[in-house]
Amino acid sequence: MRITEAAKQYYEKMFPGYESxxxxxxxxxxxxxxxxxxxxxxxxxxxxxxTRLMAILSVLIGCQGIDEFRAMLPAALNFGVTPVEAKEIVYQSVPYLGIGRVFPFLHAVNEILTARGVELPLPGQATTTMETRLEAGIQAQVDIFGESMQEFWKSGPEESKHINHWLAANCFGDYYTRQGLDYKQREMITFCFLLAQGGCEPQLISHAAANIRLGNDKSFLIKVISQCLPFIGYPRSLNALRCVNEATVK
Structure with missing residues (x-):
């Protein structure tokens, strides 16, 4: 068996003193x-x-890799991801995966932070109230996707337009408006949630375009996909690459 010196050194940086x-x-x-x-x-x-470890944590939530998430979160913290950022990654995943799939990861991050001596709850990061979240969420959508989103919250067929309202008030007003991560970071991790769970190609193209609009350009997104590939495999990585290419030519 021959593990390269570079691999050994990187592993030691992630997990000081630990032997698999x-x-x-x-x-x-x-x-x-x-x-x-x-x-x-x-x-x-x-x-x-x-950034690499933030992306990896996000794809592990997206692909439901709870055991590997438990292994990689300490490495992320060792590389400078803060407890607030780790928590915000988990919170941000809820509107994209649902609490049924995120609940184990919320438990995991709490257990690992507590074991490292981090006092919970962490300082609050909310910037909206139930009264202000819709307006703030609409503004977040406009900031991220463009002026065309100004009236999107009240669009759609009568029987389902409430979901676009929820998208603005809940997904964007409750989550994107939080402190701890900026829009570029939130769009990057959202891109990771979507690419890792698969079956979300229309949304993945849309969020690839939003990333590019915010400054996470095509080259950056390809780097993110590349660094996540060992954790999610080739099919979903190649699908994500195709979506980035489609977003680029739109």
Whole structure:
């Protein structure tokens, strides 16, 4: 078994002093995975470690990788992701995955932060109230997607237009308006939630375009996809790449 020095060094940065049990039980597998994920992939581009780990946490929520999320959250914290940012990643995932799929991750982040001596609850990050969230959510939609979203909240057939209202008030007014992450970070992690769960290609194209509009350009999104590939596999990574290409030509 030969794990490269670069992979060993990166692994040590993520998990100081920890030695994987797979070295004993699955040595051939871990050689290839670690060499690929922690040498080839991390040295493919110049995405910084903190952003890389925020993206990885997000795709792990998106693909329901709870065990790997538990493993990677301490690495993210070691790379400078703050407890507030970690919590905001989990909160932001709720409107895109639903509480049924996010609940285990909320428990995991609480357990890991508590074990590291972080006092909960963390300082509040909300900037809206139940009375102001709709107006603030509409403005967030306009800021992210453009002026065409100004009236979107009241559009649609009578029997379902309430969902567009909820999208503005709840998804954007309750979550995007929170402090702790800015719009560019929230759009990046939303892109990750969508690409990792699959079956959301129309929304993925829309959010790829929103990322690009905010300054997370095509090159950046390809870097994000590349760094997440070992954690979500090739099919969803290639689908995401196609969606980015479609968003670019629109």
């Amino acid at each position: 049990k797979f070295l004993e039980t699955d040595p051939e597998f871990i050689e290839r995975f670690d060499n690929f994920a922690f040498d080839v992939v991390v040295n493919q581009d110049d995405l910084d470690d903190r």
